[in-house]
Amino acid sequence: MTTTRITKKAGSLLPPAGAARNLAFAQLANSVGDGAFIVTSALFFTRVVGLSTAQVGLGLTIAWLVGFLTGVPLGNLADRKGPRGIAILLALSTAVSVGSFLFVRSFPLFLIAAIAYASSQTGLTAARQALLAGLVQPAERTRIRAFLQSTVNAGLAVGAAFGGVALRFDTAPAYLTVFAIDAASFLIAAALIHRVPAVQPVKLRVAGEPRLAVLHDRPYAVLALLNAVMLMFMPLLSLVAPLWIVERTNAPGWVVASLLIINTLGVTLFQVRIARSVTNLRTATRSVRFAGVAMLAACGVFALSAIGMAPAGAAAVLAIAAALLTLGEMKLASGAWEISFGLAPDDKQGQYQGFFGTGPAVARMLGPALLTTLVLGWGPVGWMIVGALFLGTSVATGPAVRWAARTRSAGQVTEPSLEEEQAA
Numbered sequence: 001m002t003t004t005r006i007t008k009k010a011g012s013l014l015p016p017a018g019a020a021r022n023l024a025f026a027q028l029a030n031s032v033g034d035g036a037f038i039v040t041s042a043l044f045f046t047r048v049v050g051l052s053t054a055q056v057g058l059g060l061t062i063a064w065l066v067g068f069l070t071g072v073p074l075g076n077l078a079d080r081k082g083p084r085g086i087a088i089l090l091a092l093s094t095a096v097s098v099g100s101f102l103f104v105r106s107f108p109l110f111l112i113a114a115i116a117y118a119s120s121q122t123g124l125t126a127a128r129q130a131l132l133a134g135l136v137q138p139a140e141r142t143r144i145r146a147f148l149q150s151t152v153n154a155g156l157a158v159g160a161a162f163g164g165v166a167l168r169f170d171t172a173p174a175y176l177t178v179f180a181i182d183a184a185s186f187l188i189a190a191a192l193i194h195r196v197p198a199v200q201p202v203k204l205r206v207a208g209e210p211r212l213a214v215l216h217d218r219p220y221a222v223l224a225l226l227n228a229v230m231l232m233f234m235p236l237l238s239l240v241a242p243l244w245i246v247e248r249t250n251a252p253g254w255v256v257a258s259l260l261i262i263n264t265l266g267v268t269l270f271q272v273r274i275a276r277s278v279t280n281l282r283t284a285t286r287s288v289r290f291a292g293v294a295m296l297a298a299c300g301v302f303a304l305s306a307i308g309m310a311p312a313g314a315a316a317v318l319a320i321a322a323a324l325l326t327l328g329e330m331k332l333a334s335g336a337w338e339i340s341f342g343l344a345p346d347d348k349q350g351q352y353q354g355f356f357g358t359g360p361a362v363a364r365m366l367g368p369a370l371l372t373t374l375v376l377g378w379g380p381v382g383w384m385i386v387g388a389l390f391l392g393t394s395v396a397t398g399p400a401v402r403w404a405a406r407t408r409s410a411g412q413v414t415e416p417s418l419e420e421e422q423a424a
Contacts, residue, residue: 015147019135019196023128023144024151026192030091030124031152033098033185035159036178038238040166044175050105059111060118061365067118068361072212074123075354078130082201083350087127088190094120095186101179122361126354133341133349134199139279145337146275153267159185160260202347213348214355219404220343221355226400227336228359229393230288232367233295233329236386237263237322240371241302247376248306251314258315259322266326274327275334281342281405285398287335292394294328299387303380328390335397343404 045056078086097116104110166174242256278287301321344352374382
């Protein structure tokens with residue numbers, strides 16, 4: 001492959017030059033830190049900080065609960081003060097909170113740092129989404145968001161490699177170095193966000209309107225809840241599938257890593273292409289419904305992997321399941337971005353994105369216990385129940401979108417008709 005072809009291929013994974021590309025590089029920087037954090041955090045907190053596994057679990061659960069509660073207020077702050085400045089401050093506060101992990105050696109201080117980290121991360125997501133909404137035309141938001149997601153997965157892979165080096169050495173200096181890299185990545189992200197043009201803050205509020213209007217928007221709340229349920233696919237590859245492989249299948253242990261590689265590479269290479277088909281609420285609803293079908297199929301294939309297969313056969317079946325789940329993830333993401341942006345008022349994108357963006361926190365809090373109970377406790381039947389949950393939730397998204405569209409002001413959105421959805 002020539003240098004020119006390589007350059008063109010790399011360019012196809014990046015958004016157009018300008019604000020969108022700077023946002024992509026900012027997310028690349030902090031996703032490198034996130035990847036390292038995900039891989040090493042459990043051992044870092046137990047072996048370096050000196051906490052028990054129960055303390056780590058409790059602390060992170062409390063932290064993400066607080067992060068869930070602070071997402072909307074911080075998103076509203078981005079609306080009122082300007083999303084670029086708030087995003088920079090939250091990137092800096094994330095760097096400080098990660099950096100503080102290098103020095104805390106007690107549970108109370110760990111809890112404070114973890115709460116600061118989770119709140120900063122949730123708020124940063126909302127502020128970045130509001131910044132994107134202010135800089136990019138509505139018709140382009142889902143496409144640009146797909147570029148950003150592709151970049152995020154590339155960064156997670158790089159960060160996971162750094163984390164893998166630390167795990168190989170398994171020493172306190174190695175873990176401390178990785179967490180220092182994590183903190184530095186958010187400082188770099190803050191500098192890159194500073195290069196993006198500012199979006200004017202919203203100064204006016206309609207008389208009598210609640211300060212946090214999204215909390216009174218019942219259709220949008222239902223959609224955020226449905227999205228949170230769909231996002232419970234996240235613990236499947238990172239937690240449930242590894243335990244399932246070890247306890248219920250004959251597949252070799254290295255398959256665990258291969259499933260994560262399939263997921264990361266799949267999103268990096270194909271998210272932008274899949275998002276091209278989502279251009280309005282009708283196609284977004286169709287994309288979410290397709291995601292439910294793909295996730296049901298993935299759960300069915302995961303269930304098959306336990307039926308007395310040889311190691312090679314089990315590995316192949318699990319790879320197919322991971323590919324189907326990755327396809328469902330990309331279809332869900334494409335539809336959810338369009339829905340979250342398209343149904344949010346332009347002057348309240350921060351608080352609305354903050355609310356919709358609490359889905360990952362909910363999935364992290366509730367998903368592990370629910371999914372491990374169903375899958376590891378009930379076996380193949382549990383997998384099919386999980387798959388049916390995904391399918392049912394995806395089907396319910398269509399009526400919820402139509403309900404939300406009907407409550408918007410005339411001309412703000414085009415409501416997808418039932419006939420259009422069925423024809424699609």
